[in-house]
Structure formats: structure tokens, C-alpha cells
Amino acid sequence: MENASEVLLLFAHPAFQKSRVNRALLQAAGQIPGIYIHDLYELYPDMLIDVQAEQSLLSRYSRIVWQHPFYWYSAPALLKQWFDLVLQHGWAYGHSGNALAGKKVMHVLTAGGPQTSYSREGGNRYSIPELTLPFRQTAALCQMEYLEPYVVYGAHKLNREEMTDKTNQYRLVLEEFQSTGAYNSAQSKMNEAGENNAR
Amino acid sequence: MHGEQYFLSAFIYLTAAVIAVPVAKKLGLGSVLGYLLAGMIIGPFVLGLVGKEGQDVMHFAEFGVVMMLFLVGLELKPSLLWSLRGPILGLGGSQVLLTTIVFFGAGLLYFAHWQNSLAIGLIFAMSSTAIVLQSLSEKNLTHTVAGKNAFAVLLFQDIAVIPILVVLPLLAVVSNTETSSHDSHGPAFLDNLPDWAQPFVVLAVIALIVVVALYLSRPIFRVIARTRMRELFTAISLLVVIGIALLMTKVGLSPALGTFLAGVVLANSEYRHELESDIEPFKGLLLGVFFISVGASINFELIIQDPIRIFSLVVALIFIKMIVLFILGRIFKMNIDHNLLFTFSLAQGGEFAFVLFSFANQNGVIEKTVSEPLVAAVALSMAMAPLLMTFNEKLLLPRIGTKEKTEPEADAIDEENPVIVAGFGRFGSIVGRLLMANGVRATFLDQDADHVEILRKLGFTVFYGDASRPDLLESAGASKAKILIIAIDDTEKITQIIEYCQKNFPDLKIFARARGRTEAYDLVNIGIQNVYRETFDTAVRMGSDVLHALGFRAHFARNAGSLFKRHDEKYLQKLAALRHDNKNYMNVVRQSRDDLDSLLSREIHEVNDLEDHNWDVEALRKPVDEEH
DSSP, X not given: OOEEEEEEEEEOOTTGGGOSHHHHHHHHHHTSTTEXXXXXXXXXXXXXXXXXXXXXXXXXXXXXXXXEEOBTTBOOHHHHHHHHHHSOBTTTBSTTOOTTTTOEEEEEEEOSSOGGGSSSSSTTOSOXXXXXXXXXXXXXXXXXXXXXXXXXXXXXXXXXXXXXXXXXXXXXXXXXXXXXXXXXXXXXXXXXHHHHHHO | OOHHHHHHHHHHHHHHHHHHHHHHHHTTSOHHHHHHHHHHHHSTTTTOSSOTTHHHHHHHHTHHHHHHHHHHHHTSOHHHHHHTHHIIIIIIHHHHHHHHHHHHHHHHTTOSOHHHHHHHHHHHTXXXXXXXXXXXXXXXXXXXXXXXXXXXXXXXXXXXXXXXXXXXXXXXXXXXXXXXXXXXXXXXXXXXXXXXGHHHHHHHHHHHHHHIIIIIHHHHHHHHHHTTOHHXXXXXXXXXXXXXXXXXXXXXXXXXXXXXXHHHHHTTSTXXXXXXXXXXXXXXXXXXXXXXXXXXXXXXXXXXXXXXXXXXXXXXXXXXXXXXXXXXXXXXXXXXXXXXXXXXXXXXXOHHHHHHHHHHHHTTSSOHHHHHHHHHHHXXXXXXXXXXXXXXXXIIHHHHSOSOTTSOOSSOSSOOOSEEEEOOSTTHHHHHHHHHHTTOOEEEEESOHHHHHHHHHTTOOEEESOTTOHHHHHHTTTXXXXXXXXXXXXXXXXXHHHHHHHHHOTTOEEEEEESSHHHHHHHHHTTOOEEEEXXXXXXXXXXXXXXXXXXXXXXXXXXXXXXXXXXXXXXXXXXXXXXXXXXXXXXXXXXXXXHHHHHHHHHHHHTTSOSOGGGOHHHHHHHHHHHO
């Protein structure tokens, strides 16, 4: 049975013990009642994903978060493995694959570079919406609604104060997603822009 | 004395203890007060069940104090003792000095001879090691700042007894008639030596104890341990304590001090926990008897004759000591909580007072008529001590204190590791090495003396002993550790350990090794979740390597092995429950064969069902073609 007010947060970080920003974000998420954190690297240290368990977990939630660091314009290996194995033909996509239809996905990324680097002029040359196209299409093929990615830029350089801001903002965004199934990406983008201009 | 008489006395003492101590504990007063009350009740002045022989019993039971200091020493590594040198000399020294001066000054008002006052001052400076340490450890306060400082003061007092014994005869005011016949506390053997040689002999004896403890004890303990007879190790433990006590008495030193020293030297030994758990019950019992005999020795006749004088003496004794202690606590920068605990702990006369007063009588320093009320006052102050500590803890600290005192200090006397590994053999050692390689500190217990010796040399914290002994587990820190790893062979002992730990340390997580499937079932059925069959993982790994060697891709072979493992462990839990229903252990063998049968038939269907359909191009080809 789907539970509308609860959120499944799929988290992937191969070196969580060294992570700073993701740890803080995850802590903020953990404080919200009704958000279930599913820490993939903690569950499958040997990369052997229990496909059946994952599928039955997915079917219980209508709102899903993918949270991970943005490694080489993609996800850490285990989350990729998760896509490869769990999103089975005939279940997630294909002729009779409707198990995920109508679910909403919020994609949460932490990126080392600043927002300006994800532009034509910047070192990464493409924007985040462009670079995350494979995720968007994965969701689309599974008939899920893919929201604008939520990105924490400059993750290596955040000071303590900025970190607190980010986690507070993340908490608000998650709560909004939890209750409405969407979040105001424009609002959070404006915050980003404001901060960048201030610098 | 007839044997029957002995048994009767023992019966009375033990009955008193068994009744009084639980009652006192129930009332929150601590065991020490319970023993003291029991003594008063069976003593000559209330029930009269024990008579004057109470004094002899007390002398005998004083040996409990000696054992206690040995145990204290065992917990105190030389480096830790060295770090306590400041408090011992500074705090301890000034406590003895200041208290003596104050009592000396007060005594001058009452006594014609200044010698009397000085002797009384010195004797009153002592506190009761037995009562204080026992009470502090019962309240779990030994590792606090106050506890450590109190210990430092007590240690200095124990050392100070030696020069006091030397000085007292010089303070004689009446021509003494008994001087030539020293009692057992006098330096009997040394009297035959010239004066200049005496200090050398004393130093030589101390050096002898240190050298023997450092270099000879280990091979001797090892030989004893090899016999695998527990009572023999208890015998050698007692032998060590008694031997040192005897030697120290011969050269006129405090036996407690000698055993303390030996304890410190042995604190780094792998036999430490075994020694501890062997001596502990003797110490506890003897101390109990000691407290009872102190209670029994309180001279109520004297108190009834002149209650005002005795009680004003008691009040003066306690009050003056408290003031001195509190001022010192201030000077040594203890906060108010610690200072109050420190002050209230040490404000009583000590068991040394009995010894020193009788020594002073014999040497004509103090007359019996003078010393008797003083002895009564000391005994009463000792009986008051637990009450005062309870008063401080229950009534005073909650009002004044800052609540900080219950937090134990970070640099506790004993190292307490989060993991205990029972059995450091071919299995436990691998687990241990992995933990150590990742910076996890573990305490190891092993029963093979040779084994322990070698591992010690390699730098592991290994202790000799049988891990199924509750007391050994306890002294290895089972009450504070997070995880216990059981890697010993004897299944009966494994069950014993588990049952004991489940009952007494419910928070301790147990990871147990099982020889095979049958043993694993048993462990699962007594509630152990983390069960590891010793050959299972290796066999699976070999199986998947064989698959690889036969031409399967390495990745497939590895996953096949892992899935097999996951599947097998799932069924282990299930089948263990089935087995639990089957009460008939006669067909254990058939049962395990049936288990294997059912396992095999299931496996053929399930394990090959590898969960990677999405990578299976054959399965995908048709439907995908249809779609795109």
C-alpha cells in the first residue's frame, strides 16, 4: 500500500564517514517524521542488492528522493547498480511494467564546484538539468514525475554558517515535497543566485 | 581452642553479616555500616555472643586491608601511580602534618606532657583505609577527583605509619616496662642489626619484592597456570600476599604497603585479572569480619560511664579532621562537590589507631586510662563514617553541589576496552588483529599460558584466565564493554558465558563462533543473533573459486558464493526454530542429515535464481525489441 505522507529517501555515499555536507543534510532529513532513510551502502556493502526487497519497499511509497554526491556527472556506483537491477523490465518499465507509475522523484545532489561552473562558460560546460538528463529519462521511462534537481553547490567550501543555512533550507524543501509532492525550485534557486551575487 | 568453638564463632559472625548487610544495603547505608552494626549487636555489650577474642579476630581480619591494598595496587599501573605522586606527597603530606599539628595544639591544653599530645596527634591523623576505599568503590566513586585524592591521602598515611612506629617509642613519658618485648608490629628482626644497616635492609627487601614480581613471577605463574588447576592458582595468589605480608612485618614495614607495591608491579602482568578474581572473595570476607570486629570492639561500658566526654571526643575528632580536609581541598583546587566528598570520606579515625595506641601503651607513651576513651572515640568515628558519607551524598550535595560529581573522570584508573575477546586462538586472534588494525582496543582472555606469554610479547592486551568464570569476565570489564566475542572451543563453557552475560550484562552484544551447523542452531536457540560457523565462509569462498576455475566469470562466481551464503544464513535461523520444537535429541544426527537434504533440494531451485535479471540479455531481448 502506498503511503502518501511518507517519503522514501534513497541515499548513496560510498565514504559517508568522510562526508560533511551529505551527513548534515541527511541528519536534517532524519529529523522529519515520516521520512524513511534507506542507506544503500550501509545495506549492501557487497553491492549485492536484494531486488525483491527493494521493489516491495518502492511500491509502498509515492514520493521518492535520490540523494547522493554528483560523481563524474552521475551517481555513485551502487546507486547505478540499483537502477540496473531494481528497475526491472516488466516491473518498472516495458509492456506490463507500471509499478512506479505516478510516483514523484526528487533528485538531491551535492556538487563540489560552484553553480557558475555548471554553465557554458564554466569548467563543467553544461548545466545540471542537462547533465542529469539520464536520470530524468530513467524516471520518464518508468512513468515517474522527475522534479527539478535540488543541488547544493560548492560542497567542499561551505563554512559552518552556510552549512546551517543549507540544512535548514533542505529541511523546508523536504517538508514541502512530503506534503505537496513538489517543491518551489524557483524559490531555492533565487536563494542561490542571491548568495552568489553577494559574493 | 576446640574446633567446635571455631565453628560457633564463624557461625555467629557469618549469621550477623548475612542478616545485617542486606538490611543496611536496603536502607541505602552501604555494607560497611551493616557490618559495623552487626558487630555492635553480637559484641560483648549487646548480645555478648562474641567476647574478648574479638580483638584477636580483628588482628586476623586486618589482613583484609592488606589484601585490599594488593588489589588496589593491581589496578594501578606504575605510570599511573607516578602521575599520582603530586597528590600523594602534597595532599597526603599536608593532611598528616596539619592534622597532627592541630590535635597537638589542642592536646597541649589537656595533657601535662607534650609527648602525649604529639602521639595522639599523629594517631588521629590516620583515616580508615578499609572503610573509605570500600565505601567509595561501593558508590562507584573511586575514579572521581575526590576518590583519587582520598586514595592518595590514605596511601601517604599508610607510608607514614612506618616512621610513626619509629618515633613513638621516643615519646615515652613513663619508664616503660615492656619496651624490650616488641609486639609483632615492631621491627623485630632489625633490632639485631646495627642502626646504620637497618635502612639498607629495608630498601633491599623492597627491591627484592620488585625484582621478584617483575622477573620471577611470570615464569612461576606460568608453571602453575599450565597445571590447569584453578585452586592451585588461588593458592599461589594467596601465597604471594601472605608471603609479602610476612616479609614486610619481619623488617617492620606495613604489610599493606608491601602488597600494594607488589600489586603495582604486577599491574602490567597478564595474570592480573586472574589474581584479582582469586583474591577478591577473600578480601571481601576478611574485610567484612574486620568491620564486624571493629563494631564488636566498641566499648559501650566506657561510653555509658561518661557519654558526654566520649561523644565530645568523637565530635572533636571528626570536626577537626573535616576542617583540615576542607581547607586542603580548597588549597588543592577541588570544586565544592569533590571537596565535600573528599572531606566527608576521610573524617574518621583509622584502624591504624588501634595498633598505634596499643603500641604506645606498651612503650609507655600513653597510659591506658588515657588511651581507652580515645580508642572508643576512634571506633565510634569509624562507625559514623558511612553515615556521614551518606549524609553528604543524600542531603548535602543535592543542595550545595553542582551535580557534577557523578561523572567519572576521563583518565580512569583501569583501561576499559569496548570489546572483550574470549579465546585468542586461531579464530579469536584473526578477529582481534582486524579490530586492532582499525584502531579498536580489545581485551583478550585466553587459557593457554604459553599462548598468552607469546602474544604479550607481541604487544597484545592478553590476560590469562578461564573466560567462563563470571568474576574474570567482570574484572575484564564486561559491565562496561559493548561487545563480547566468544571464540573458545568448549561448548559447555560457551553456554555458561552466554547465560551469565544475558542475565547480568543485558546491554553486552554477543558475537559467538560455532563449530558447525549443530552448534550454530544451539546458539541461535539461546538467543544469539550473531553466530559464525568457523568453516562456513572459507568453504563458500573455496566453492566460488572452484566455480571460477571451471570457467565461470569471476564476478558471477563471487556473487553466487555471496548469494549462497545469504540464503544459507536465512535458513539457519529458520531451521534452528524448527529444531527447538524437536525435543527428542536422540535423532540429532538424522535431523542434521534431513536438514542438509532439505537444504540441498531448496538450493537447486533458489540459489541459481540469481537476482540480476536485468543483466540477462536473453530474457530482455524479446520484450525490448517489441517496445522500441
